Amino acid sequence: MPHSFPVRDTGAPALLCPATLTDAALMQGVLTVLSDQQLASVAIMLTEETQRRLMNAITTEIRAAVTRAVEERETDSPAPVVRAQFRVRDTDSMPPYWDGTDATLRHTDGRSTRHLDTSDTRLEELLNDFTCVKQPSARSVLTIDLRTGGFHY
Incomplete structure (x- = not known):
């Protein structure tokens, strides 16, 4: 089940599939767009x-x-x-x-x-x-x- 996180630049939700969370390179890309909070x-x-x-x-x-x-x-x-x-x-x-x-x-x-x-x-x-x-x-x-x-x- 994908999770939705707002993307800082556009405010549009980004859908994540479970594979994204287990692939270090993909996860690093996701983390870089998140604010500190x-x-x-x-x-x-x-x-x-x-x-x-x-x-x-x-x-x-x-x-x-x-x-x-x-x-x-x-x-x-x-x-x-x-x-x-x-x-x-x-x-x-x-x-x-x-x-x-x-x-x-x-x-x-x-x-x-x-x-x-x-x-x-x-x-x-x-x-x-x-x-x-x-x-x-x-x-x-x-x-x-x-x-x-x-x-x-």
């Missing part, structure tokens, strides 16, 4: 879309990991999990990042499962990518509501 708007749209996609992928992955953990009795309760929480890892050599090695799960029966390890999984990779678009502070906690897919930090 339009370019900033495009950057915001791209960041928001990347964040939305990552949040959906993280939610899918954590739901699958939680289902496996409950089925394999790796949790402190057999009750369904409604929330997953990730803390921030903060090291001297790196900025803070979402830590996939120490998830805490909250079950419907009120119990918690601590320290679900999702290291060396797709989920850990996605959390690292999410750090790039949603940089946490040193004491942040990421809570994912597995019923709604909502993210709270």
